[in-house]
Amino acid sequence: MSLLDIRKMRILQAIVDDYIMTAAPVGSRTVSKRSDMGLSPATIRNEMSDLTELGFLEQPHTSAGRIPSEKAYRLYVNHIMDSAKLTDDEADYIKRHLDTRVHEVGEVIRQTAKVLSDMTNYTSMVLVPQLSSMKIKRISLIPVSDGTAMAVVVTNTGVTKNAMIRIPESLSPDDVEKIAKLITAKLDGHRLNEAIESVLPTIRAEIGEQADAVSEMLEDIEKSMNETDVEVVGASNILDYPEYSDAAKARQFLAEVESGSYLQKVLTDASDVEMSVRIGTENDNPDMKDCSVVTVTYKAGGKNIGTMGVVGPTRMDYGKVMAILKYLSSSLSDILNKLLK
Amino acid sequence: MSLLDIRKMRILQAIVDDYIMTAAPVGSRTVSKRSDMGLSPATIRNEMSDLTELGFLEQPHTSAGRIPSEKAYRLYVNHIMDSAKLTDDEADYIKRHLDTRVHEVGEVIRQTAKVLSDMTNYTSMVLVPQLSSMKIKRISLIPVSDGTAMAVVVTNTGVTKNAMIRIPESLSPDDVEKIAKLITAKLDGHRLNEAIESVLPTIRAEIGEQADAVSEMLEDIEKSMNETDVEVVGASNILDYPEYSDAAKARQFLAEVESGSYLQKVLTDASDVEMSVRIGTENDNPDMKDCSVVTVTYKAGGKNIGTMGVVGPTRMDYGKVMAILKYLSSSLSDILNKLLK
């Protein structure tokens, strides 16, 4: 796509900026005043006409102003937008509300989601750190009742996850403890999903009869480790935006958010891109065709271990959101780095 | 409050029934037709006029029909309502969707909340079983990193809860294990909150130097055991009701639900009443003044261990909701009884 000439760019920017603020179609007069380019409305009109033809602007009806198309937002995000810096107030807000003394990962994640949603006034979501990329440090099994036990997996980074698993009823608590020790010894330092197959034979050699049971238990554990949890906050923020004043539309959005499955998918899909923006129909989900999703990854120990993001109307303040996400990502990474040493 | 005469009751019932269905003010003609009492609209009008004077009905404006007041709903719930039975279809639905083979309490709770919300089309909430009323069977401590450990509390009923706690950095994993064994031995069979004080001295006697640390750990554990988790499902259902078509009102409701604190309070407050109904301003929360909350307790081992409920507009189908809650409560109790043996 060959880019537009500078003047068209600036006009488009003025339109998008204005529309993001007001949600109302933007007219040539407004652009002429707002953008200090010293051009008359008539000139702007000509340019706007061109931009419409090129697919960057849309007209709700003949005598209304123009609104940006998805294509315009895309261009805006990629090439036009002032990549806004946080104001001092905003940076301050984050510092004050991200309590670095918290000692539990889950709590940090919840706080982050809250701050993200409060600052942007959109719906925020944070994927809790993914264990699959980490190395096992310890697996504990705690007998809960006949036939069930809780497995707690601790990784080298200090992230934990627990799962209820089934165990043979015949196992005594001592057996369970023995098995946990054995598993820990074998898996210590490995990634769970990679290690299971390679480790099973040696387990089988050491405790022949119970090997099948152990194998099933490991499968249970692996399955639940692959489940990703996502913290979603501020879903009701969407009702602040006029494009969702229609109850049916709002309901659809909220139901989709509540189910969480799509958001989870987006977050996991974006787990290897530092920052991603999906605008409108770029979400391959018809329920989200009027939304944009911006995500960013966060790290610990130099590796991506999770993703967080924001969902809002396509008319989103991309600059601000991206700046906040960037800052929050590094804050969160710092906290986790310290927390998980 | 002296009750109304039977005819007034039946008329009020007809009005409430109709209003619950339609959300539109009910006129005398409608009542005359709907209630097969063989009375003319004029007669009904006289009675309705009385009911208005008595505070059971309200008139949005002179030439509209009447709508029930809170007082009317209260009377309706206490004395008038047909305590509806579930249809076979509904009972069936519950049986099919409450998977009795699930082996984890949390999963059962989530399922129950989903079923409750789907069947009523209101917002449902289920308090996870409260540990405070149960006896400890085992407390495990799993070292996570220097200074932190995960505590897993298992009760005699098989309900579990875990918490991240701080531990002295000097403790070795072996020390931690020893402490866990000690705590378990001392607390086994007791309720945590009751036992701590009485048990601490003996702990102090056995491991003098680390007793302070252990005491702090127990406090951490107790604190997190008292935190109640609540599963909320179907918040967006509220948008199906015309009384919440106003975005600002919907937003207020959803924000309140999302924060969860009020719902949690209601559920814990209601934990010793088999079934409770709060109508409108009976909720001492201005944000909930147009909502009703119906709750029911569920049991395991013959004791109340949790609460669940439904939030919706005051114009709620109380009969249906209460029938569903009753049935679900006993289903859930059954499942938990089996699950927790």
Added chain:
DNA sequence: TGTTAGCACTCACTTCCCTCGAGTGCTAAC
């Protein structure tokens, strides 16, 4: 050749007004 003033035109939105009808309360008759 690009820019701009001027102008006719479009069209959603608001306001006003009218009608319609569901509903009420009152009165008088049964």
Added chain:
DNA sequence: GTTAGCACTCGAGGGAAGTGAGTGCTAACA
């Protein structure tokens, strides 16, 4: 005590007219 009859109320729905923000086109200007 019940009901038919009737005048009255008032919100909802539906044009009609006016308003104004905005457009596209044309012609003139630098």
